Amino acid sequence: MKNVMLLIALWIFSLPNLQAQEAIFRSQDLISPEMEDNKVTFRFYAPNAQKVEITGDFLPTEKIDSPMGKVDGPGKVTLIKNDKGIWEFKTETLAPELYSYSFLVDGLPALDPNNPFLIRDVASVTNIFIIGGAQADLxxxxxxxxxxxxxxxxxxxxxxxxxxxxxxxxxxxxxxxxxxxxxxxxxxxxxxxxxxxxxxxxxxxxxxxxxxxxxxxxxxxxxxxxxxxxxxxxxxxxxxxxxxxxxxxxxxxxxxxxxxxxxxxxxxxxxxxxxxxxxxxxxxxxxxxxxxxxxxxxxxxxxxxxxxxxxxxxxxxxxxxxxxxxxxxxxxxxxxxxxxxxxxxxxxxxxxxxxxxxxxxxxxxxxxxxxxxxxxxxxxxxxxxxxxxxxxxxx
Amino acid sequence: MKNVMLLIALWIFSLPNLQAQEAIFRSQDLISPEMEDNKVTFRFYAPNAQKVEITGDFLPTEKIDSPMGKVDGPGKVTLIKNDKGIWEFKTETLAPELYSYSFLVDGLPALDPNNPFLIRDVASVTNIFIIGGAQADLxxxxxxxxxxxxxxxxxxxxxxxxxxxxxxxxxxxxxxxxxxxxxxxxxxxxxxxxxxxxxxxxxxxxxxxxxxxxxxxxxxxxxxxxxxxxxxxxxxxxxxxxxxxxxxxxxxxxxxxxxxxxxxxxxxxxxxxxxxxxxxxxxxxxxxxxxxxxxxxxxxxxxxxxxxxxxxxxxxxxxxxxxxxxxxxxxxxxxxxxxxxxxxxxxxxxxxxxxxxxxxxxxxxxxxxxxxxxxxxxxxxxxxxxxxxxxxxxx
The missing domain is CATH 3.40.50.1820 (Alpha/Beta hydrolase fold, catalytic domain)
Structure with missing residues (x-):
């Protein structure tokens, strides 16, 4: 019995969640965002989605409709799906900054389940990452x-x-x-x-x-x-x-x-x-x-x-x-x-x-x-x- | 010009996000979770989803597969979609406690975009709410x-x-x-x-x-x-x-x-x-x-x-x-x-x-x-x- 409990313990301890017995299994076990030479790769696992987009302040703003005509809104880019059902997007070189982003899965907002770093602005929560250098080192x-x-x-x-x-x-x-x-x-x-x-x-x-x-x-x-x-x-x-x-x-x-x-x-x-x-x-x-x-x-x-x-x-x-x-x-x-x-x-x-x-x-x-x-x-x-x-x- | 700027200002100020000019429009403008008599209604807008489930520690645990056979895992319930594309689930009366939950949209994890209160446990983030009374008042x-x-x-x-x-x-x-x-x-x-x-x-x-x-x-x-x-x-x-x-x-x-x-x-x-x-x-x-x-x-x-x-x-x-x-x-x-x-x-x-x-x-x-x-x-x-x-x- 002791050995079985220990085996269960080791299995549970290999999960990414201490609340293992009632765990909410959310992690997709991808690396996202991944940073290399100030380029960032975002990944999102969604094998059955028709379209996965990312929106964030690392993208150029786009004109969006408002009661007063077009105003600046957040940029948006569509990710590319690979044969494992993982959607991916790699940025160009980004300037130093703290950036925030979220995904849109078939038009619906989704946070990055592989990035637990979040920031609340009023009622909205987004993921964040930092590209270091210049002012961002502060x-x-x-x-x-x-x-x-x-x-x-x-x-x-x-x-x-x-x-x-x-x-x-x-x-x-x-x-x-x-x-x-x-x-x-x-x-x-x-x-x-x-x-x-x-x-x-x-x-x-x-x-x-x-x-x-x-x-x-x-x-x-x-x-x-x-x-x-x-x-x-x-x-x-x-x-x-x-x-x-x-x-x-x-x-x-x-x-x-x-x-x-x-x-x-x-x-x-x-x-x-x-x-x-x-x-x-x-x-x-x-x-x-x-x-x-x-x-x-x-x-x-x-x-x-x-x-x-x-x-x-x-x-x-x-x-x-x-x-x-x-x-x-x-x-x-x-x-x-x-x-x-x-x-x-x-x-x-x-x-x-x-x-x-x-x-x-x-x-x-x-x-x-x-x-x-x-x-x-x-x-x-x-x-x-x-x-x-x-x-x-x-x- | 001043009046137009003011109108834009008022429009932007009516958005739920101060970063309006580069806003990431995530809020679905629903109330979720909604609490009444210690029953909780969860809502999630997803008109095109095949299935929206909720998982959390307010539900009874379920047996899930593990290398050692069945062990206790988090409970899961399917929400019901209404004609506006809003999925809904109302609990029975819950005992006082701090609970955590997240959604599964066609099997993929999703946080509640209407609830900015989140908690990180190792690398997993979930939404939280409190049912007051007894120990939970503490x-x-x-x-x-x-x-x-x-x-x-x-x-x-x-x-x-x-x-x-x-x-x-x-x-x-x-x-x-x-x-x-x-x-x-x-x-x-x-x-x-x-x-x-x-x-x-x-x-x-x-x-x-x-x-x-x-x-x-x-x-x-x-x-x-x-x-x-x-x-x-x-x-x-x-x-x-x-x-x-x-x-x-x-x-x-x-x-x-x-x-x-x-x-x-x-x-x-x-x-x-x-x-x-x-x-x-x-x-x-x-x-x-x-x-x-x-x-x-x-x-x-x-x-x-x-x-x-x-x-x-x-x-x-x-x-x-x-x-x-x-x-x-x-x-x-x-x-x-x-x-x-x-x-x-x-x-x-x-x-x-x-x-x-x-x-x-x-x-x-x-x-x-x-x-x-x-x-x-x-x-x-x-x-x-x-x-x-x-x-x-x-x-």
Whole structure:
């Protein structure tokens, strides 16, 4: 009996799943994606499918239909089936980047069962891979000193809940007695306190820039900008539910008005240099909108401000007291002075025009800023690059 | 132009994906899983499929073929297609639990595109959902005080690398000056420093048991037991690669021999009560094997020892110095004394016989232990339950 049990054990242990007794046998036992010389081969086993396609941001965008005519959509390529029922596609040489992809099997979405590395963006999950080199080496876990990443909960009296945030403390923080500068880093609509860590590779970027001597050791605080949530979907008390893109109250001023609580919490609980010269704030899309408004609502709090593809646009629900006296508070912020007001936008971003208008406004006000225009649109690829460019300018 | 941009913006903002300009349109816009009175409806859109099945641990196991004949495998049920091409299956009332599932579309594995909550077990990814009530309420994020969960790196001189671990500090830790007891909690083969947090719901279980007054506030340290890794797949310097079940050197004594480094790191960096009476160790499967050997290799270090479905079996690679003098060190551990030596195993676990033999050995040695036998096999459901039962007995 003992030998039979051991044989069963060895057989089960040869399966790729510890839950072997109730295993869900999913693995196809292929290698996908396979990387060689920055070319990537994708494989998908589907002997009876009529068509297997792959779609992802490693492919050129294609024009797709929208209510306003053709707009840029994700590229798509059909894989070739071999005699074993395995569909395959090999890319040309890809530029360094973190890419995401998924398959379409006879038109239906399917994740790559051979790649367990996934990323959630709002309610969509895709597979990811990294082509190293250039800026993408910043997105990898390298053999350098690593900061600590903590998920911590802070009491918000204003929002009447205990809320979750992500906090990065740099390598050496725990052994040191010094106080550190702080960057508050805000997510976009549909994101949460997880987004900059997963989609944005923030801790890897910070670890690597600090190791290269290109960034000062700093604390990075990544709060949740959705004031009706206590934590990210699946991580808060609302449990598992399908995340939405636009969440009520995200751009009505509530978050900005209570942002001081987050600053207070961090300064009370971490060794933080509380001087304005040691405080930065930046955000992407909706987080850029929040950054704009927080930095002028607290007009003498931040010496460094970063708007990444900021969602600067008129909003019907922007009725909160935060949005009163926009011009006067911007002037106050200007007069108080700061080191850097950094605006970055992609040339095909749908918020491009809105950002140009904002810049004109700043020009008219003689409010200093640095403007960076890049290729591409409203995409995480740009936001990782913007973070990598912004952080070395801080403190 | 501005109005057109705004219209495009509104259209894009109505999509479920912020990467709209390069969006991968995956969402099927169904509700799945839908829960009502602890019955769950699953839905999958596949108008052209011949057959859509669902497999998961909410279904009774079925006999499947193996080299040793029929063994228990995951249950499977076929969904019914409606005239809109949506396949549907509604369960009977399910008992409280965290369940995992995936679909099979014409025999091919597919995740639920309407459920972004996923869990990785070795190289397999499945969707998850929770039916609340009873023990499963411990697995939910409740509105109770939350501990902090940090991913931190410790220097291992013995393994010559800086290694990642997960550390849970209980609610109030940061505001307190007291020293806390510590539980070292070890994963199984194919797991890593993520496993107890994701599959094991350890931080939720601790938060909830502490809030209910059933467990003492404690620190929980979840290291990585794969000595050739510096971090979990995708989180360490090896980057993204397909995780394996049995990793070289996981059960050759290297981990156990260097475990003191982890204890030292935690005690040097956290407010830890260093008395034996305030130190516990437990692990599942391979982690139970590690627990057995660590607790007798350091025979006066732990007053609480937990073997959850422990992989007690002869291993060819168990040649390390740690495995010398097993009986003598067990006797030493017995003579030094301890509060609890807790052994739990499921009645259909393939390690059941091995655990019975170990118990006979302990009986013969007059080494005290507490034995708990449960239904079920070598599955996470049991390990969550074992953790929930073990933790209230500590300190």
């Amino acid at each position: 997105y990898k876990v390298q053999q350098v000193p690593h900061g600590t990443v903590a998920k911590r909960w802070y009491p918000s009296e204003g929002l009447r809940m205990v809320r979750r945030l992500t906090i990065y403390t740099p390598p050496g923080y725990e052994q040191s007695t010094q106080s550190y500068p702080v960057l508050f880093l805000l997510h976009g609509a549909g994101g949460d306190e997880e987004a900059w860590m997963t989609l944005g590779r923030a801790s890897q970027i910070l670890d690597n820039l600090i190791a290269q001597g290109k960034a000062k050791p700093m604390i990075v605080v990544m709060p949740n900008g959705n004031v009706i949530q206590d934590g990210a979907p699946g991580e808060g008390s609302k449990g598992f539910y399908k995340p939405q893109f636009m969440i009520p109250q995200t751009m009505d001023g509530t978050y900005e008005a209570h942002f001081g609580e987050i600053i207070d919490f961090v300064e009370a609980n971490y060794r933080v240099n509380k001087e304005k010269s040691q405080r930065a704030i930046a955000g992407l899309s909706m987080g850029g909108f929040h950054t704009l408004h927080i930095s002028r609502f607290y007009p003498n709090a931040f010496d460094y401000v970063g708007l990444f593809s900021a969602a600067i646009m008129p909003r019907k629900d922007a009725t909160g007291r935060v949005y009163k006296d926009i011009d006067a508070t911007l002037e106050q912020q200007r007069d108080n002075g700061y080191q850097l007001y950094w605006i970055a936008i992609g040339e095909t971003d749908f918020l491009y025009d809105a950002n140009q208008e904002f810049i004109k406004k700043l020009d008219a006000m003689k409010m200093p800023y640095t403007y960076v225009e890049t290729e591409g649109g409203h995409i995480w690829r740009n936001w990782r690059i913007y973070l990598s460019q912004f952080v070395p300018q801080l403190f | 697995y939910k994020v409740q509105q109770v005080p939350h501990g902090t969960v940090a991913k931190r790196w410790y220097p291992s001189e013995g393994l010559r690398m800086v290694r990642r671990l997960t550390i849970y500090t209980p609610p109030g830790y940061e505001q307190s000056t007291q020293s806390y007891p510590v539980l070292f909690l070890l994963h199984g083969a194919g797991g890593d420093e993520e496993a107890w947090m994701t599959l094991g719901r350890a931080s939720q279980i601790l938060d909830n048991l502490i809030a209910q007054g059933k467990a003492k506030p404690m620190i929980v340290v979840m290291p990585n037991g794969n000595v050739i890794q510096d971090g979990a797949p995708g989180e360490g310097s090896k980057g993204f690669y397909k995780p394996q079940f049995m990793i070289p050197q996981t059960m050759d004594g290297t981990y156990e021999a260097h475990f003191g480094e982890i204890i030292d790191f935690v005690e040097a960096n956290y407010r830890v009560n260093k008395e034996k009476s305030q130190r516990a160790i437990a692990g599942l499967s391979m982690g139970g094997f590690h627990t057995l050997h660590i607790s007798r290799f350091y025979p006066n270090a732990f007053d609480y020892v937990g073997l959850f479905s422990a992989a007690i079996m002869p291993r060819k690679d168990a040649t390390g110095r740690v495995y010398k003098d097993i009986d003598a060190t067990l006797e030493q551990q017995r003579d030094n004394g301890y509060q609890l030596y807790w052994i739990a195993i499921g009645e259909t676990d393939f390690l059941y016989d091995a655990n019975q033999e170990f118990i006979k050995k302990l009986d013969a040695m007059k080494m005290p232990y507490t034995y708990v036998e449960t239904e079920g096999g070598h599955i996470w459901r049991n390990w969550r339950i074992y953790l929930s039962q073990f933790v209230p007995q500590l300190f």
